[in-house]
Amino acid sequence: MKVNLLNCEDYVNSDVLPFKNDVFEDFDLQPILETMSKNDKYVYQACRNIMLSPSGDRKNILHRQAAIQEALANKKHIFQLYITISETFTDIINQRDRMKKESNSTLPAVRVVNSIDTLNILFTGLENLKKVIIDANNQFEDGIFRDFFMHFLKEYDDDFIAMMTQKRDELREIQMGGEVKISGRIGRGMKCDRLLVNSITKVAAKRKFERWDSLFGTKLKKNEVRISYDNIHLNQDCLDLQNTALLHVASCFEDFNKEISKLFDTLRAQIAFFYGCCNLHTHMTGMAFRLCFPEIEERYHAIEADCLYDLVLAIRTLKRPMDNSFKSNDTLLYLITGVNRGGKTSFLRSIGTAQIMAQCGMFVPCKTMKTSVFRGIFTHFVRNEDETLNSGRLEEELSRLNRIIDTMNPGSMIFLNESFATTSEKEGAAMAEDIIRALNDNQVTVFFVTHIYAFAKKAFAEKYPRTKFFETEQNERNERTFRIIEGEPTQTGYAMELYRKTIGIGG
Amino acid sequence: MFSLFDPEKGLSFAEVKELKEPACFDDLNLPEYVKIILEEPDNAELRPYFYYMPKTRAAAEFRQSVAKDLCDPDIRGAVNRFILGIDVSRRYQMLSEKTESVQKWKWRLDTIVQYYDSIELFCEALNSTPPKSQALYDLHKYLFEIISRKDVVSLRTQAKEINDEFEKMEFRITIGKDRSCLDFEYSDYDYCNEIRSEFLRNEGAEETHSFTESPFVDMMVSPLEQFILEQFMKRNRVLFRNLETFCGINRDIISDDITDLIREFKFYTLNLDYLARMKVKNYPITFPKLSEDREVYLDNCYDIVLAEKNSNEFKEVVLNDIMKTDEETAIIVTGPNQGGKTTLARAFGQAAYLTGMGLPVGANVARMPFFDNIFTLFASMTGSTVEGRLEHELGLVKELLGNVTKHSLVIFNELFTSASTVDALSMMRDLLSRLIASGAVCFVVSHTFELAYDSDLYVSLVATVVQDGSFRRTYRLIRKPADGVAYANSIVGKYKLDYEHIRTRLSNKR
Secondary structure (H helix, E strand, O other): OOOOOOOOOOOOOOOOOOOHHHHHHHOOOHHHHHHHHOOOHHHHHHHHHHHOOOOOOHHHHHHHHHHHHHHHHOHHHHHHHHHHHHHHHHHHHHHHHHHHHHOOOOOHHHHHHHHHHHHHHHHHHHHHHHHHHHHHHOOOOOOHHHHHHHHHHHHOOHHHHHHHHHHHHHHHHHOOOOEEEEEEEEOHHHOEEEEEEEEEEOOOOOHHHHHHHHHHOOOOOOOOEEOOOOOHHHHHHHHHHHHHHHHHHHHHHHHHHHHHHHHHHHHHHHHHHHHHHHHHHHHHHHOOOOOEOOEEOOOOOOEEEEEEOOHHHHHHHOOOOOOEEEOOOOOOEEEEEOOOOOOHHHHHHHHHHHHHHHHOOOOEOOOEEEEOOOOOEEEEEOOOOOHHHHHHHHHHHHHHHHHHHHHOOOOOEEEEEOOOOOOOHHHHHHHHHHHHHHHHHOOOEEEEEOOOHHHHHHHHHOOOOOEEEEEEEEOOOOOEEEEEEEOOOOOOOHHHHHHHHHHOOOO | OOOOOOOOOOOOHHHHOOOOOOOHHHHOOHHHHHHHHOOOHHHHHHHHHHHOOOOOHHHHHHHHHHHHHHOOHHHHHHHHHHHHHHHHHHHHHHHHHHOOHHHHHHHHHHHHHHHHHHHHHHHHHHHHOOOOOHHHHHHHHHHHHHHHOHHHHHHHHHHHHHHHHHHOOEEEEEEOOOOEEEEOOOOOOOHHHHHHHHHOOOOOOOOOOOOOOOOOOOOOOOHHHHHHHHHHHHHOHHHHHHHHHHHHHOOOOOOHHHHHHHHHHHHHHHHHHHHHHHHHOOOOOEOOEEOOOOOEEEEEEOOHHHHHHHHHOOOOOOOEEEEEOOOOOEEEEEOOOOOOHHHHHHHHHHHHHHHHOOOOEOOOEEEEOOOOEEEEEEOOOOOOOHHHHHHHHHHHHHHHHHHOOOOEEEEEEOOOOOOOHHHHHHHHHHHHHHHHHHOOEEEEEOOOHHHHHOOOOEEEEEEEEOOOOOOOEEEEEEEOOOOOOOHHHHHHHHOOOOHHHHHHHHHOOO
16 A cells, blocks of 8 residues: 655655765754654654655645645644554564564474464554544545545455454464365476465364274275375475465465555654654744745746744754845855854755755745755765865865766756865866856856855956855944845955865965 | 687687686786686686687687677577576486486486577577677577487477476375375465455466475475375376386486586676676776777776775775877886876786676776787795895796787886896886887886886876875876876866866756
């Protein structure tokens, strides 16, 4: 059974974030996931997987937005669903562990019993889930969740449950002394081949007389040859064959077990994400921070936001950070300069995070937001982790950019943070100009935080097309406000200091 | 004897087994390459084929044409099925030798059926996908002649008749707690399908679900199987007698030629599969064009053994170009230690080796001459004293000079390091002039720059370092002497990150 809560039925995933770990680090998404998961490791991982796979398809994003809105309106039921599925899951895992421990027991009987046990757990799980779903079904408005509930209740109706019970009991009775019929052929090298279980039948209770009969062989039909139990080896062979047949039948149930486990698996992952969204929503609105669902535009490379704040900073500081607003006129280059620690990286992060959340169908941290679907989201932040390899910096940086361009498509967006700063300003400026112009010419939207004043000044003087200039705001006392405003790039004199700090030699 | 290695009479497996590992193997790290390819213990016997270097240019071309045919998915599929089919028939033959009485005869019958069926299937496949190479074309003819022979046709007809009778032997066993019996009312009703169709609701027709895990896994018949067979024997004495007579006469069905052929196919497919895997890992792999003259053109080549090792450690490998025209006589590689010179020498030697074996090489584009032999002399620590080492090296040089021909490749790596620089230079100059006179292609890794300036016909490759004072190695070897190329620009160039390149890279994806 397909679970289409997260995605439309026909959704094909395109890789919007090919460099998941880089983006995760650069945008510092961990606090968001921690808030979503409330210390549940599974929820954390599920939300991480989903948040790092934003959708590149507008229709799917709208589907997801609708589903999340439904979930937010029924937080209690989402919680119930998640708990119920998790419980079943714990039972399944425990059973699996137990089976693994017993796996050195090759006794077919044990393995058959295990199969039946697993079936039982899944029964209970299904029944419990059914209860919760019937309950929720009455509360949700018509929509994505309701469709799923109806589908589920139809798929696992009472008839199905009854049939399951019957088959399970049949299998159980075989162990009590039923009969197995197996057909086969003579194969290669005179070995028995293509063995097939024809039937497993319960033998009626009037055993005593038949046993008497069989001992004397009077009950044999025409063409029937009795296999004597006097021969120990022959006897053992028959027993082995019967056991393998039973195991074989049990393995058919294993297929079924797998199917149901898989259903629980997918459902759990999807519900976990909705549960995470509910948690985040509760947490943020509880502190009276504004959240909204963004408008997803049909046109390309448009992005604008009103009162956008840095969600991660808000979670970390529990205070509402300075917010920024910006508009786009078909802009392809957002050039951000200004004093150090003036809120530039935070600005990049707030946009990037909001864009990822938007393409995940989630709410975003601002008053309003309108944005296009970008085909790819990339980050290229300067790395400080490897201090010893100073001389390799530029190489490392450019090889990273090289990999990005390998995977990038036109219509993507990239966040450059202090790129090309590991060489001289002149070289850096030339490189930046070349690379950014090439990116823009291929409809790649670029957010560039830079200290390369030579480049920023030139871009401003030459009135680069489709470019907006931002800088850090300072008040009349020359103090940082941590706000980013539109304005002409100014030289900060910070570049030299940065070169010396990062490269260790005069830049 | 049919060979996939030589257009003339090739070596049989027995002869190949006598071949010694070529002297260049260790220096070129080829034993590592062989080890990776022959990882499966079953394939260990193929090792000597790696030593089967071609004697003529025609042989190298012949091999490459076979390898190219094997890259066609249809032909490759047919070859895989052929290998599998013959392997199975060989296993049956082995079982017939190990088992007794009635089972022995049946295994033999199965061998006959399987063996000729495999050959026939392969011929049919080659009919519908004609190979391009002369080798496979001839092989097709050769195999077709085998199965068209009158004696083979009649043998197969008889075998099939008997086998059909055995195919009809069907039985049913009922096993209960108190009573078990056997009858012959075979039923193909599948209880498992009943369960699966109800539970999984798979509407599509399921194939019957017969079980593989039976108590009958041993190749000998079990007591129950014996019991069943006895019932059939009682009912069909004539058939069993016919089987015994027929198989008693026809023994040793599988010819050594076919067994050798399978080994040769395995050699090709294992190598090609490995190199294809490198391609999947984004290492360039290409069939070299055999140049008419002594031109070498290796665009973006690398050491395949190092690449495999690095890819396991998630490290990249640096790609380099090695190019020389027909007139140019030697390639002189200089530059700092640990700059990738030895790796480049290996990459070149490996490419020459693989070209000879008819296999693709690790490069983007490749044109290579035919080499009748690859001579390598890598600086070694053999010889306990300095004098001893030089003496050892000179001994090897002398031997080499006696064997080198105008079609040879000679690779020197840091020779004469134990002599003084002046002496080493003059020795090297003398040695090079002799080798060039003989017409061999020379690839010399040297620590003396001067050598590179001796002749306009020398190609000079230089291992480069980062121009920021750190002397970090780039493992890039660039043609022409080091001349202070700006470091940044060279990296931009290396990653193709200038305006035009980015533009084309991105717009190609639209």
